[in-house]
Amino acid sequence: MVRWEPRAKERLQAAALELYASRGYEQTTAAEIAASVGLTERTFFRHFSDKREVLFHGQQNVLQAFVSGVEDAPDDASALDAVGYALRAAAALFPDELRPHSRMRQAVIEQNPALQERESHKLAALATAVAGALRARGIAEPAATLAAESGSTVFALAFAQWLQDGEQRSLAQTSDDVLGELRSLSATRTTPTG
Amino acid sequence: MVRWEPRAKERLQAAALELYASRGYEQTTAAEIAASVGLTERTFFRHFSDKREVLFHGQQNVLQAFVSGVEDAPDDASALDAVGYALRAAAALFPDELRPHSRMRQAVIEQNPALQERESHKLAALATAVAGALRARGIAEPAATLAAESGSTVFALAFAQWLQDGEQRSLAQTSDDVLGELRSLSATRTTPTG
Incomplete structure (x- = not known):
């Protein structure tokens, strides 16, 4: 069952960029990005194939x-x-x-x-x-x-x-x-x- | 003791290119290149840092x-x-x-x-x-x-x-x-x- 997450993609993208900038790209995981906006890793991977994709999609x-x-x-x-x-x-x-x-x-x-x-x-x-x-x-x-x-x-x-x-x-x-x-x-x- | 090898660099380069073209770049070793013109692997590495260098020097x-x-x-x-x-x-x-x-x-x-x-x-x-x-x-x-x-x-x-x-x-x-x-x-x- 897929819950509807309002603007999940945009929120994940903004959170990823913040974390990449503050703590470093290599040091940030998809699970951490998702958690920082109250979403699951699974939701992250519904929107992006990997953490690099956030920067290039x-x-x-x-x-x-x-x-x-x-x-x-x-x-x-x-x-x-x-x-x-x-x-x-x-x-x-x-x-x-x-x-x-x-x-x-x-x-x-x-x-x-x-x-x-x-x-x-x-x-x-x-x-x-x-x-x-x-x-x-x-x-x-x-x-x-x-x-x-x-x-x-x-x-x-x-x-x-x-x-x-x-x-x-x-x-x-x-x-x-x-x-x-x-x-x-x-x-x-x-x-x-x- | 370093023997003087006339035109060793040019001969190695020509031999390398022939082997890369005929048998494939990955499949060719520095030792094989050197052997094909009667030189040693050691002589090869006196002239080139690696087999890629032959193409780019x-x-x-x-x-x-x-x-x-x-x-x-x-x-x-x-x-x-x-x-x-x-x-x-x-x-x-x-x-x-x-x-x-x-x-x-x-x-x-x-x-x-x-x-x-x-x-x-x-x-x-x-x-x-x-x-x-x-x-x-x-x-x-x-x-x-x-x-x-x-x-x-x-x-x-x-x-x-x-x-x-x-x-x-x-x-x-x-x-x-x-x-x-x-x-x-x-x-x-x-x-x-x-």
Whole structure:
């Protein structure tokens, strides 16, 4: 018999993050997370496959937002324009109210090499999915992969800026700003010879 | 007493690659590699710290070529121009005579997830080093990291093109071509709104 636990998933997630941050990720068990909000270990495992999953279950939504952003971009958008739409779609998942939560998550990940590796792996998967969506729009290789990898780099940098202490800009704004930097990077047309 | 073994390192490397390709990386030991060219396991370990090192010892030179390429770029070169010089410097390490060797190495790496991970890790280290060299030229963040990550992506794609069956262009040429694609990617100035 499964009892109905109001907002169990959100409560477990918030409790997990608090415990990971205060006592360390390795030192925290699923049973402790559940107990700290009056739930059972079994309830924890109904919502998350393991304690790492608490930190990463939202990333499928980010990937999906990127892909939808590319798909929904206007027909005449360039590869990099389409990536701009994807960045906007992803940024919509991170309203400023989420900033403290995202900062805490980042701090936990930075303290654990295995979690950092998982984060890099997810970013690589994002680039692969976006390249596929760009090819589906008729963008040829290597342009599709170049644009997708650039989008993934812009997202990582914009996200890091958004998390910085005292940062006031939204993620949509930091993404636009970093994408603008990328565009101006390529503006100089001098070609190396030699 | 250390006997002088003429070209031992090169012979070990060639033998290792042959064995990794024909019988599998996991199935090959350092002792077998050494024995196949009439050398001892001890000689193998004088040249390489382990059997993985045979595949990756050249990458420090690639990283150094990238950094020198950035350092030696003309003062008025943009961030992306400096990356272009870095790509040219790295490409000089891979004359077309090396293509069969590089193809065989790539085939070995593609069959082993741990080796692929190591390769990704080296590519990330390359981007980090190039970003540092760009900052030393006075390029601010996030432009330095954007340009460096772009350089690393261009190198990976240009290298994959260079290795393709029937490819006739040099690595310098495929690098120039992919960098050109990157520049034209950003040429369209339409900015997403919404």
